[in-house]
Amino acid sequence: MIDFGFGVNTARAINMDTNDLDTAREIFDRLPDLQACMACGSCTATCTAGAITSFNFRKVHTLVRRGEYGEAYAEMSKCMLCGKCRLVCPRGINTRGVVLLIKKKLGDY
Ligand code: SF4
Numbered sequence: 218m219i220d221f222g223f224g225v226n227t228a229r230a231i232n233m234d235t236n237d238l239d240t241a242r243e244i245f246d247r248l249p250d251l252q253a254c255m256a257c258g259s260c261t262a263t264c265t266a267g268a269i270t271s272f273n274f275r276k277v278h279t280l281v282r283r284g285e286y287g288e289a290y291a292e293m294s295k296c297m298l299c300g301k302c303r304l305v306c307p308r309g310i311n312t313r314g315v316v317l318l319i320k321k322k323l324g325d326y
């Protein structure tokens with residue numbers, strides 16, 4: 218077999234009908250400004266943890282929206298709460314507050 222140096226990703230399906238989205242709704246109810254996120258990626262681009270690990274704040278946000286809490290919580294543990302993401306967010310979202318709330322809410326997953 219020829220090694221082309223890349224592979225095909227494993228198929229991944231997200232079933233929004235069966236995922237439990239109640240926790241995500243609770244998070245958005247507590248921090249309604251998070252709904253204003255336009256996924257620009259500025260938080261991820263400036264993230265301190267993202268510079269030294271694979272951490273991606275925008276990805277965590279997306280995982281929570283999809284109800285994929287286990288992966289979101291594992292990712293969130295890499296955040297060091299420096300607050301740089303909040304300084305650059307064009308929508309003024311309290312991203313540090315989001316981190317803290319997600320950690321608190323998803324601790325059981
Ligand atoms: S910087 Fe703000 S608006 Fe942009 S992706 Fe991050 S949280 Fe969303």
Ligand code: SF4
Nearest residue numbers: 264296297299300302
């Ligand atoms: S508070 Fe967390 S998510 Fe925000 S820039 Fe710092 S390490 Fe990254």
